[in-house]
Every structure is written in C-alpha cells, then in structure tokens.
Amino acid sequence: MSKSKKLIVGNWKMNPKTLAKAQTTFLLISKKVTKIASPKVQVVICPPSIFIPKIISKKVLLGAQNVFQEAEGAYTGEISASMLDDAGVSFVIVGHSERRARGETNEIVAQKVKAALSFGITPILCIGEATRDDSGEYHAFLKKQLTESLSLIPKTWIPKVVIAYEPVWAIGKNAIREATPEESEEMAIFIKKILSDLSGDAHKKTRILYGGSATVNNAEAFLSKGGVDGLLVGRDSLNPENFTEIIAIAKRV
Ligand code: PGA
16 A cells, blocks of 8 residues: 555444444444545544444445454454454554553564464554653663564565554543654654664555544644654544544645
8 A cells, every 4th residue: 555645544442332333433434435535545444343244334444453363263252364354354453552451462463463464454553652751761662562563574564564653641531641743753753763674665665653642633733744644543533523524634634
C-alpha cells in the first residue's frame, strides 16, 4: 500500500455491547465513507472479533484487535490468522498496550506479527512507552520494543507492517495528558531511524500511525505536523460523526 495514502484505523476495543449497535455504528460510518470516498484515505475498523463475520463492508476494511501466533490446534479461546483471513480481515492490531499490560511480551508480539503476515494480513504493531523520563530512557525502551517485535520476519517484510506509536500515558480516558504533534513527530523520526538501521530503505515505505487520545479535535494537527501517515483512534472511532470527520480531515490534509 502506498505511503501517499493516509490510513485511519478505528479500534473499538471491547465495545459496543451488542451486535445490533455494532452494525448500526458500522453502517453509519461506511455510508459516510462511501460518500466522501477518496483514493487518498484508507479506512479500517477493528470491531470485537465476534462481530466481524456479521459486518458487511465495502469501502471500509475490517481489522481484528488480536491474533494468536499458532496456525491451529489445542489453544482454547484463541483465533488464528487463517481464521481471520477467512473472515475477511485484512489488518490486525498486534501488541496493543492493553494486551501487553496483561502479559504479552515482545517475543509473543513478534510471533503474532509473523503469523499475520504469513496469511497476508497487515499487522498494526503497537509500540509506546508507559512513562517519559528526563534522561530519555524511553527511547531505549521503544527501540527494544520495536526491534524485538520485528525480529522474526525477514527485513524485506518490514514495509508490510504498520507501526502505531501509542504513548501509554496518552491512551484512554485515564490519560495523563494528550501528546503533542511535536512529540509524535519526534518519535516518528526516531522510529524511522530504527527501521533504517534494521533494513536500510524500509523506513521510506513503512507506514507510521499516531495513537493515544487522537480525536476529531486534534486529528488535523497530528496529521499535518505529527510526522505520521495516519491515526489509530480509540474512543472517537465509536462516534460515527467524529470518526467520519477525522476521515474527512485526513482527505484534505
Ligand atoms: P484512545 O485509544 O483513542 O481512546 O486513547 C487509542 C488506542 O488505545 O488505540
């Protein structure tokens, strides 16, 4: 996928409560996306997996919020990349901080990145520090997260991965504060440098997203000054009006 296209991803997390509400929300978003359709913006929504087969989508691509690393077998409760592929999923969020907080290590994340790509699903690899320190330790933390999470795939596959920079301190309704577009830009440059060390020119083709309290109010600033190719939106992706406005902003930025 070309980097000139903006990528707007909605992460619905464990919402909404019912399939009926999920279908209504999705329909409202996809109707608007069809109206404002633009080759300049790619839109992905990641609903809870149980709703995915019941959502019909044309202009909006479907993503999952997690994948299991093994292809099949005795793994109670898990969903494989081949199952997601069969259900029409083309993107999957991998290593979200809310999953890392419950034990997902870089090693597991690396296996998931590889599993997704093996079935032609684009992983949206989430990285981000929990806190910032004056001595810049968070740079080393981020470098470790990124390099270890990409360690199981050939260098030539790196441009197929979307990297989402999500500072944990800026995510969700308990966020300490919003990140600034300048902070996003600084980290996007840092990520590109790591990618370039890993695989030469790969960083030129790898898409980077900003996520963490990205809303209709700051989307323009992050998209124009944040040094990124798109956004990973949590709460505001459940609000059809706001989410489609973010898409409209991405179209004109
Ligand atoms: P938020 O979530 O936009 O609600 O902060 C972002 C995310 O966790 O992906």
